[in-house]
Amino acid sequence: MTDPFTDSVATVVAIGALPDRPAELLALIDAAAVKLAETSLSPETEPDLLAHTQTAERIRRRWVGVSAALLVEVSDRNAHRTAGYLNPHQYLSQGLRLGTREAGRRLRMAEAIGEFSNFQGETLPPRKPATAASVAAGTVGAEHALVISAVLAKVPGCISPEVKASAEAELAEAAAGLNPDDLGKVGDRLLAHLDPDGQESDHVDRQRQRGITILPQDRQLMCKVRGAMTPELRAKFEVILTAWAAPGMNNPTDPDSPTGTINADGIDAEALAAARGRDLRSAAQRTHDALLALCDYVLAHGGLGAPNRIPAELVITVTDQELAAHAGISLTATGTRIPIGELVRLAADAVPHLAVFRNHTSEVLYQGRGARFASKAQRLALFARDRGCTAPGCDRPFAQTQAHHAPDWITPGGRTDIDALGAACGRHNRAVGTNRGQWETTILTDGPDAGRMAWRPATTEQPWRLNPIHHAGQARCLHPSERYRRESGPPPERPSEPGGPASYRFRAQPSENAAKGFGAASA
Incomplete structure (x- = not known):
């Protein structure tokens, strides 16, 4: 079996007709691909x-x-x-x-x-x-x-x-x-x-292969976990699960289920036995609920240290429209999305903070400070506005960002006011400068994005760029109340495919009986 295309390429190579410069070779390959696609x-x-x-x-x-x-x-x-x-x-x-x-x-x-x-x-x-x-x-x-x-x-x-x-x-x-x-x-x-x-x-x-990865959330806001535990971690984890994931313990669907460890003082044996009889969870679900209870315990007992920094607290942002509609998605400082219904239960004992924006913009009205480092209140306002790193294309959540000054704090006019700050992860914060290969930043002053930080490569006149990753779904047309109002009407007609759906499908594989027609002997 011969391939004319291969033969022709071999002929071209034999006569030395191919160029030597990469740009010319790439242009030739690109042109050949275009021509072949049209043939x-x-x-x-x-x-x-x-x-x-x-x-x-x-x-x-x-x-x-x-x-x-x-x-x-x-x-x-x-x-x-x-x-x-x-x-x-x-x-x-x-x-x-x-x-x-x-x-x-x-x-x-x-x-x-x-x-x-x-x-x-x-x-x-x-x-x-x-x-x-x-x-x-x-x-x-x-x-x-x-x-x-x-x-x-x-x-x-x-x-x-x-x-x-x-x-x-x-x-x-x-x-x-x-x-x-x-x-x-x-x-x-x-x-x-x-x-x-x-x-x-x-x-x-074993140390080289260890690691635990929390995968991104899916459409149901669930996420999978994968990884490899060392024998030491597994042994310790199993001991914890024995006490925290026991049947009847830490069941979020049972309000009378005992919480904490099964060995804690004050556990009512009769109440635990009754909860165990009502517990229909699988072992995997009990493990999940034990982790949830452990997180609650650590957060409630100051396991993250003094709450003077946002990463030491569970901080969630949500709009008043979403709360009123009791629908939509809230966002934590670590980047996790939580349905409003679960947020209401989670925030039963929370301390609320209010961030006020100018009408129809992302501009915080005012919060100023004389020191270089942003206060906790300013960080909360930044989270409400920026939700994460403001650099284009960066998906770092707000908990992994720093307060970036625009202009820089040490330059004339530099100040630690909310209208001169933006969230930036450590890498992008260090990437700001005036040299080639660095970034420059500014705070937009007009339009619907007023108050947001914009970026562009330094020493260029490229347009200022925003980061849309952390603001997906924030457009008014995607707001829950607007979406529900739109969905209440008749669904739009789905355009038909040209030539019918079957025109764009691969041919079905022949059945087992049909395959026998190609020379296969029947039993």
Whole structure:
């Protein structure tokens, strides 16, 4: 089976017609992609179509290496700072609009197969040379490389570098004939061979793999938790759960359920037995409720220290319209969204603070101070207005921000007044300056966004940019009362798809009986 496209490329390479400059090569690839997208594939035969898909996949896999090389060069030269981004991840996720997950994936790929430079300017070989060579040959794709990296990350630290290199080469060779899922199975067997009884793993390996991640909230405002506990943490956690997650204890759906630890003084044995009989929760639900009760205990007993800073308290912002409608979403200083109904129960014993804004703007009327550091009252007002870091594209919650001065406090005119402050995370606060690659800030003075802090790369005349991430859903058209009023009317007609829905679907897979028509013998 021959591929005319591959043959034509080989001919071009043979006569040396390709340019040498990256810009010209990229322009040629871009033009070829545009031309290929406009070219009809109908005249192609079935064998040719299969050959074309194989060639396209080989190009895609090779492009993984090209992308990694570009990213390494951007990182080594700090080129991302020219566009105002603090690090390569931010440039990928925001500048190229890849998102956090894909940006992390690209960085892991570059770390695995890229050729970085040391402080002396010398080019270092790839960390996984066999994988990098397979990617360059087009036999291994990004998912294969990530599987190889994940497997090698589990190799015990006491295994010699030579054995690890041999394992990487073996995985890269296997990847040429397997899909990523099957390659993972090969990796599991390889790990079992290197450490058959788990005795090679030591304290250093466990510390390297430890971690707990709280994933983002979903549409129901729930979030999943994933991670790996060390044996020490698990042992301690199980002891706590034995006392706090016992049946009948800390049941939020049972107002008569005892709270705290089952071993506490004053626990009524009869009340506990009755609560245990009413307890229909699963073990997982009891674990969740035990964590909730532990958090309540820590917050109520000053476990976070003196409440003179917002991170030491549970602080939530909500509009009076949402409270009146008893619908909508409130926001905590740590970035968690809480339904208004749950907020009302949570805030039964709360101390309210009132932040007053100018009509239809984000401008706090006034709160001034002579000292450099913002007061707690000013921080509360900043939270009500900014909700998080004000730098464009930054999703850091307010609890991880500092009070940023615009203009700077040490400059003439610098002051610690609410109309000269904005929330900024530590990285972005330090990124403000007058040099190339830094940011400059200002407080908008007119329009519906008056009072909000805006950013732009320093030494440029680019438009001032706001951060919409923390204010999603705050537009009047998305307000609960407006939304409910709109939803009470008849639903809008859904536009029909051109040619009918089936026109844009892949053909259904043949059934088992239909497959027998292609030569399969029936029983």
